[in-house]
Amino acid sequence: MGEPLFASERSREGQLHLDLDGWEGPLDLLLSLARNQKVDLTQISILDLVEQYLAFVEKAKEVKLELAADYLVMAAWLAYLKSCLLLPKDPEADPSPEELALRLQQRLMRLDAMRDAGARLLARDRVGRDVFVRGAPEGLKLIRRAAWQSSAFDLYAAYGRVRARTQPAVHMVHDRRVMTLEDAIHRVQQMLGIAVEWTTLEAFLPATDDPAFRKSCLASSFLAALELARQGKLALEQEEAFSDIRVKAA
Amino acid sequence: MEDVTRAVEAILFASEEPLSVEAIEGHVGENLAVEGAVKEALGALAEHYEGRGIELVERGGRWHFQTAPDLSHHLRREREEPRRLSRAATETLAIIAYHEPVTRAEIEAIRGVQISKGTLDVLMEAEWVRTAGRRETPGRPLQYATTREFLTHFGLGSRRNLPGIDDLKAAGLLDPLDEEALQLELESDETLASEDEED
Amino acid sequence: MEDVTRAVEAILFASEEPLSVEAIEGHVGENLAVEGAVKEALGALAEHYEGRGIELVERGGRWHFQTAPDLSHHLRREREEPRRLSRAATETLAIIAYHEPVTRAEIEAIRGVQISKGTLDVLMEAEWVRTAGRRETPGRPLQYATTREFLTHFGLGSRRNLPGIDDLKAAGLLDPLDEEALQLELESDETLASEDEED
Numbered sequence: 001m002g003e004p005l006f007a008s009e010r011s012r013e014g015q016l017h018l019d020l021d022g023w024e025g026p027l028d029l030l031l032s033l034a035r036n037q038k039v040d041l042t043q044i045s046i047l048d049l050v051e052q053y054l055a056f057v058e059k060a061k062e063v064k065l066e067l068a069a070d071y072l073v074m075a076a077w078l079a080y081l082k083s084c085l086l087l088p089k090d091p092e093a094d095p096s097p098e099e100l101a102l103r104l105q106q107r108l109m110r111l112d113a114m115r116d117a118g119a120r121l122l123a124r125d126r127v128g129r130d131v132f133v134r135g136a137p138e139g140l141k142l143i144r145r146a147a148w149q150s151s152a153f154d155l156y157a158a159y160g161r162v163r164a165r166t167q168p169a170v171h172m173v174h175d176r177r178v179m180t181l182e183d184a185i186h187r188v189q190q191m192l193g194i195a196v197e198w199t200t201l202e203a204f205l206p207a208t209d210d211p212a213f214r215k216s217c218l219a220s221s222f223l224a225a226l227e228l229a230r231q232g233k234l235a236l237e238q239e240e241a242f243s244d245i246r247v248k249a250a
Numbered sequence: 251m252e253d254v255t256r257a258v259e260a261i262l263f264a265s266e267e268p269l270s271v272e273a274i275e276g277h278v279g280e281n282l283a284v285e286g287a288v289k290e291a292l293g294a295l296a297e298h299y300e301g302r303g304i305e306l307v308e309r310g311g312r313w314h315f316q317t318a319p320d321l322s323h324h325l326r327r328e329r330e331e332p333r334r335l336s337r338a339a340t341e342t343l344a345i346i347a348y349h350e351p352v353t354r355a356e357i358e359a360i361r362g363v364q365i366s367k368g369t370l371d372v373l374m375e376a377e378w379v380r381t382a383g384r385r386e387t388p389g390r391p392l393q394y395a396t397t398r399e400f401l402t403h404f405g406l407g408s409r410r411n412l413p414g415i416d417d418l419k420a421a422g423l424l425d426p427l428d429e430e431a432l433q434l435e436l437e438s439d440e441t442l443a444s445e446d447e448e449d
Numbered sequence: 450m451e452d453v454t455r456a457v458e459a460i461l462f463a464s465e466e467p468l469s470v471e472a473i474e475g476h477v478g479e480n481l482a483v484e485g486a487v488k489e490a491l492g493a494l495a496e497h498y499e500g501r502g503i504e505l506v507e508r509g510g511r512w513h514f515q516t517a518p519d520l521s522h523h524l525r526r527e528r529e530e531p532r533r534l535s536r537a538a539t540e541t542l543a544i545i546a547y548h549e550p551v552t553r554a555e556i557e558a559i560r561g562v563q564i565s566k567g568t569l570d571v572l573m574e575a576e577w578v579r580t581a582g583r584r585e586t587p588g589r590p591l592q593y594a595t596t597r598e599f600l601t602h603f604g605l606g607s608r609r610n611l612p613g614i615d616d617l618k619a620a621g622l623l624d625p626l627d628e629e630a631l632q633l634e635l636e637s638d639e640t641l642a643s644e645d646e647e648d
Contacts, residue, residue: 161423277524301455
């Protein structure tokens, strides 16, 4: 790494100043300390390493340097690990202090490996720095063309739709048998001569199988009865709503 | 392959613009760019690339690589994307087919709805409709007609094979459907509005 | 020189980005791109360009031409390195590349320190890192992985070509972090809580 172990310098007031910016967290500092032992990380003495770390934190406290909480948490954990490693073995302890030490060592190796890998990546022949792609490529073009789809049925249906929509609408009313009001007045007047007693209006209607014609006759005859009643030629009676309407000559 | 030739090849490849011999020499550096070496390298490269997919060319004293002109069709790739013809376009196409040659005003009169320019463009793009001269009436409006491709696409040997009005009636295609008509009314209002925007 | 080889050469020359075999085949067209022809042409071209000023390389399944690495001194322009990465970013990139897919908590566990949001942003902006779905574990954390652009930029045929990856694997240094290793983490519960908020 080439970083000084204690990036220290005498400040103007002659006080020791520790630069913590050099280490990104306690693990980084530990790795830095471990490398300083100048041995393979697999051979590193965790106990030595722990002592160096604790000494560093101690020194930082002496110069009243504010340490991030992370560093102190790690210091506490390492102090615990150190005591475990030094004390007589407790067979009950799980995980054993040796295993904890081994894990710490593996974490340092892992971080070291990634740091090394990062450096090797950056040192590769990188595009735009060491190797170059074509400066002025013509470029490839993708031209999208719509392939329009329609079927013969769509076409005929569309034409049918247009024609149906725009054909002049002619409304034809079919011939229908009706009884005009004049006919009805004439007929009711004639029939009154026969019927001297109260007679239902229906009895005046001509016999027919055509229900539409019968309806027309009924409506016209009713109007005829009203007209004749108005002229004072006929009397009307109905006992209650919707009951039979009866007529009699006046 | 000579070092200077390799260097010239790489320099021209990576350059964003055509380079003069002097500019290339500047990049190659004094060690390699001895008297005439770059020119020689350019000649060797031009010869090497002859007939390949790329060629080395000189234009106004500047050199650059370019793809061989006869391969340009590989650099443009067309992709067809199926798209369904819109209702307005289908109706317009049908009207042209049944009434050709027909002017735009006539199409609109028959459809009872205005048509946007885009609708005719689509039909022309599909190569189903072509312009068919001008009508010799005041204003000399353009006329439209269908194409051979139209007949092919819709499986019609000729326009005579279009089903007649009676055929359409028999197939129930002329029956006015009140609901559909109502919906059409609404739709055409909308399309009119959007069509106006388009224009 | 075969037609298909010429076409492949021109297409790769003209392309603004590395191309997969399928993309090349699409441009070559069905007539020339018969079964395996493009692959064969790529092999022939790679061989042809070997030792020249330009080389044909495959990165993450995509092919492109680039200048030969030993000629960089002729080409290095007077400009800054494309992207100067901070130490944090470099380590994070390495961790993602060697462990992918990897969660942010795992990156932090390996580095022993929290990573700032900016670090991942830089890597994503460079298009070297992408999110790679969520891990189906409690909290469903986002995972990160490298991109094809990462392989291209660092000249890696595939992730198998990452420097020293086999040795690291053999040494167990790329094994997934077990629960206990994560427990050894220095992060307090608070930092975990703040992470949740971010997501």
